[in-house]
Amino acid sequence: MTPAATPDAKVDWDELRAVAREAMSHAYAPYSGYPVGVAALVDDGRTVSGCNVENASYGLGLCAECGLVSELQRTGGGRLTHFTCVDGRGEILVPCGRCRQLLYEFGGAGLLLETPAGILPLAEMLPQAFGPDHLTK
Ligand code: THU
Numbered sequence: 001m002t003p004a005a006t007p008d009a010k011v012d013w014d015e016l017r018a019v020a021r022e023a024m025s026h027a028y029a030p031y032s033g034y035p036v037g038v039a040a041l042v043d044d045g046r047t048v049s050g051c052n053v054e055n056a057s058y059g060l061g062l063c064a065e066c067g068l069v070s071e072l073q074r075t076g077g078g079r080l081t082h083f084t085c086v087d088g089r090g091e092i093l094v095p096c097g098r099c100r101q102l103l104y105e106f107g108g109a110g111l112l113l114e115t116p117a118g119i120l121p122l123a124e125m126l127p128q129a130f131g132p133d134h135l136t137k
Contacts, residue, residue, distance in 0.1 A: 103126075
């Protein structure tokens with residue numbers, strides 16, 4: 001287990017999941033019928049969240065993580081430390097591949113994700129990630 005994946009007793013995943021479920025209740029998903037909610041802790045103690053917002057032009061739909069990173073930036077930036085995602089039943093859901101990349105930008109390899117397989121660092125969900133460091137080499 002990497003140091004970043006060490007369970008953090010101070011983090012209440014049930015509470016974070018409750019925030020994700022509340023966000024999911026605001027989803028706009030008339031085309032897929034698949035509402036999603038996400039929530040994350042920020043390194044300064046803030047909590048940010050998001051829901052998916054679809055569009056009649058199907059390909060333009062926004063994943064819930066888009067709303068989350070937008071809120072993160074709008075409310076002061078910072079680094080994501082803990083993240084969870086739920087489906088329309090409130091069950092834990094893995095973020096899609098594109099959204100793992102969104103999360104990598106703002107949380108990096110050590111961001112802890114709640115997944116159906118337990119708490120995992122993003123390094124395990126997006127191995128050998130391309131990221132900001134590559135652009136400075
Ligand atoms: N969706 C998300 O919002 N986040 C994910 O990580 C997985 C997929 C949304 C996109 C679309 O609105 C719906 O789920 C069905 O794919």
